[in-house]
Amino acid sequence: MVEYQQKEHYSINDLLDIVRLLRGEGGCPWDREQTHKSIKSDFIEETCEVIEAIDLEDADLLREELGDVLLQVVFHCRIEEETNSFTFDDVCDEICKKLIIRHPHVFGDVTANSTDQVLKNWDAIKMETKGQKRYTDTLTSVAKSLPALMRAQKVGKRAMRAGMDFRCAEDAIACIGNEKAELDAAVISGDKANIEEEIGDLLFSCVNAARLLGVDAELALKAATEKFIKRFSITEELVSAEGVDMKNLPIEELDIYWDKAKSIISKTEEQKK
Structure with a gap:
C-alpha cells in the first residue's frame, strides 16, 4: 500500500506526485502498463467530454472534465519523465515562452489595436519560430488527426491568409453547385473512385462556404x-x-x-x- 497524506485541498503538485506514485513500484498495475499510444484515445474522449460540458453550460461538470484532461497531460508528461526526455515543468516552460513570444503587443513594444492585427502578428511569428518558409508549410502542418471537417476548415483559413480564397461567400456557395454537377456526372459514369473524389470536393466546398459565412462546419x-x-x-x-x-x-x-x-x-x- 502506498501512503499518501490526505488533504482537504490538493494542488497541481499533488497531482504530479499521485501520478508518479501510480506509475511507480507498488503503484497501480494498469497505470504502469500504459504508453502514449495505449491511452491516446482516452485523451480524445476526455476532450470531447469537456466540449459536452461547455455545450451543457454545466460549470460543475466542466470542472470535473477539465481535471480529467489535466490528468491526461500529467500522465503523458510522467511517461516522458521516466525516460529523462522532459517533465511537466518543461511543458509549462515551453508554453509560457510561446505565449510571451507570440504576444509582443502585450509583453513587448509591438502595437496591435485589433484582433486582426493580433492574428497577423501571431501567424508571422508562428511561421518564423516553426521555420516555415512557405505558406504551404502552414497548411501541411495542420494535424491530420483532426476531424476531417475541422481540418478542412483550418486549411481553408490558412490558405485565405495567403490570399488564396473566394472573393465572397456567394462565390463559395456557387462552387457548391459546380461540385454537385461534377458529382452527378461521376455518378452517371459509375466510376467509384471518381465519385469518392467528387463527394470530397463537394464537402470541401461546403466547408469553405461555411467558413466565409462565419459558421463552424464541425x-x-x-x-x-x-x-x-x-x-x-x-x-x-x-x-x-x-x-x-x-x-x-x-x-x-x-x-x-x-x-x-x-x-x-x-x-x-x-x-x-
Whole structure:
C-alpha cells in the first residue's frame, strides 16, 4: 500500500506526485502498463467530454472534465519523465515562452489595436519560430488527426491568409453547385473512385462556404446530426403508436411521418419562444 497524506485541498503538485506514485513500484498495475499510444484515445474522449460540458453550460461538470484532461497531460508528461526526455515543468516552460513570444503587443513594444492585427502578428511569428518558409508549410502542418471537417476548415483559413480564397461567400456557395454537377456526372459514369473524389470536393466546398459565412462546419454538422436524431425519434414514436415497425414501411410512407415529426418539433420550438 502506498501512503499518501490526505488533504482537504490538493494542488497541481499533488497531482504530479499521485501520478508518479501510480506509475511507480507498488503503484497501480494498469497505470504502469500504459504508453502514449495505449491511452491516446482516452485523451480524445476526455476532450470531447469537456466540449459536452461547455455545450451543457454545466460549470460543475466542466470542472470535473477539465481535471480529467489535466490528468491526461500529467500522465503523458510522467511517461516522458521516466525516460529523462522532459517533465511537466518543461511543458509549462515551453508554453509560457510561446505565449510571451507570440504576444509582443502585450509583453513587448509591438502595437496591435485589433484582433486582426493580433492574428497577423501571431501567424508571422508562428511561421518564423516553426521555420516555415512557405505558406504551404502552414497548411501541411495542420494535424491530420483532426476531424476531417475541422481540418478542412483550418486549411481553408490558412490558405485565405495567403490570399488564396473566394472573393465572397456567394462565390463559395456557387462552387457548391459546380461540385454537385461534377458529382452527378461521376455518378452517371459509375466510376467509384471518381465519385469518392467528387463527394470530397463537394464537402470541401461546403466547408469553405461555411467558413466565409462565419459558421463552424464541425459544429454545424454536429447540430444537424442531433436534429436528425430528434426527428427520427419522433418519427419512430408516431409509427410505433400505430403498431407498425418502421422498417416495414416504404420510404414514401415514412416521409409522411417524417414531415409530421418536423411539424411537431416546429410547434414545440415556437411555443418555447
